[in-house]
Amino acid sequence: MTSEYSPSDRPSASHLRLLKRLTEAVSVSGNEGEVRAIVREQVEPYADELQVDALGNLLVMRKGRSPNRLRVMLAAHMDEVGLMITAIDSDSTLRFEPVGWIDTAQLPGKPVWIGKERLPGVVGAPPIHLFTPGDLTRRVEITEMRIEIGAQSKEEAQRKVKLGEQVAFASKFTHLGSTIRAKALDDRLGVATLIEIVQHMPPEIDLLAAFTVQEEVGLRGAQVAAYRMEPDLAIVVDCTPARDLPTWDGEENMQYNTRLGEGPAIYVADRMTIGDPRLLRLLIQTAEQEGIPHQLRQPGGGGTDAGAIHLSRSGVPSISLSVPARYAHSPAGFASIADWRATVCLLYATLRRLKPSILKRP
């Protein structure tokens, strides 16, 4: 029955409900429990084996039915960037440090959720009414910023917040016609993709799905997940920035990374990985033959879980595939629903074509 499945290029209501749950869940690196619980609920009925490893990765194994199956690792990371409370000041405000890569200039004025209880707070900022001329051009350092939670005293703040608690952007999922707006699209879009693949798995492979932790702080979960899984090859599904808006001076935009609406971004090379050329060819061929929109991500910087996976043990042929999103690592990312659906379609069609001969060298 599963072999009859073919993913739809249009989103269903249940797709959007799942994306809403996943993006509104809070899972800053190191504390991925909320997303893990959703993933577990979604995939457990389908898994032949399921385990949570020492770091918190959720690892799912599902056996295929065809003879001579490759062991294919798919990875998507459950964590998101955020902040961590590092001190409570005598005036009851909270100091913090970034967890993962955040443009701190984006922080002032943003509402946040603190800790498991989602205590509401705001990153304080001076009102523009009271700006001195110098304030407009000066970059505010993170050490000058504070989170306010409306506590009247240091003691009250200490009762409500503990040092080391994590902070997430307080953003609700919004469906805006052909796009969605949410925090943590990086990489809940990948997580949603993998959930769907586990549920409707192609019979041609043995599926090793890794929902990883701590990607945003250095691909840590993926490293140990790959060591345990020992796959024949790996495909990482992530979310990559689209910087495709016009330039301020009207010059040609030559560093857009990806463009919204042009389909999943296939990686030739980023800073940490050179995509396996055989898998690169297969992804492009599959997209062309199936008529699935796709684009090549501009080679250059960045990195995905593939950076750790491809160096595991004797090496793992690996490639990454990303859904493009504008305003990554901010409270409000923008992604095209069609790009996400095309990502699921391309991944599924590619998995169906994976045979051991793909790894033969001439």
Place this chain on the structure above:
Amino acid sequence: MKSLIRKLVEAYGPPGREDAIRDIVADEIRENVQSIEISPMGSLHAFVNKGGKRRVMLAAHMDEIGIIISHIDQRGFARFQPVGNVDLETLRGQGVRFPGDIVGVFGVDLERSREKPPRIGDFFIDFGADGKQSCPVDIGDFGVFDRPFLDLGRRLVAKSLGGRIGVAILMEVIRQLPETPHELQFAFTVQEEVGRRGGTTSAYMLDPEIGIAVEVTATGDTSSKRKLAVVLGKGPAIKVWDSRMLSDPYLIRHMAIVANETGIAYQMDVLQSGDTDIPCIQLTRAGVSWGCISIPARYRHTPSEMVDYRDVEEAVRLLLEIIKRPMDFGEEDKDQVKQSRVS
């Protein structure tokens, strides 16, 4: 050996696209080795005397620095990103080659670079195309320096010598292979220039006890200010340390003793630089006794790397002498350590 070096350095092999080099190596060495395997990453492993006394890995990397196309602009110029440690200063006026005999030249947007040194975004590749449609390359294509091999007699000049001279040396060792008590694991590795990715995965796969890399090292003989003792023409250099690694002192001493006994001139290589964030083969699995024979080279990571041919020949001779002999170095000291632990 010079014709082999020419063939290797003129071939195309940026990181992740080493197929042409691997084919050259496999064709040349196949007859002289017991078996050949290709790692999942694409490194070529050749085995001699499997099951021998010590598992000795001898490694050189096949790849070279290059560029990768990131955008074709409206005028038909190709924009690019570096692959490996590319010095932008070396690009102006330089040719760049792609598979299928496609060649272009690097240009710089002069308007932008008049004030400050040009940045990567100011550079482009001009293929003589009329516009975007006639540009012969596409996003994701890898290019390498277009530079023929120069034989200056004692000195050799080429692109890609940084890895390929090691490849040539190991191939020559295989051609002249002596009787050896050891299992020799020749590893021609991939993706060194982007962070030693093929070397570490090969080391895991081969699980050697002892390893020797053959690479190039910087010299101090072109500047009175650079305090580097290594010079061209005074023999291969035994690496003591760089920023990544302290070589196994027992292996250093062993290589020096062999050189002294056989009258091979050598230098000591103390390189106070190098990337520190890239993995080190020494730390593979439970650890490997690791060392390096460095070929002194000027103008590294440029299209005109220069080595001295005598250093190359002597490195071959030194390696042949090393693999002939037992490698029980350090055993006495290690026994002492064991005993002291017991008592």
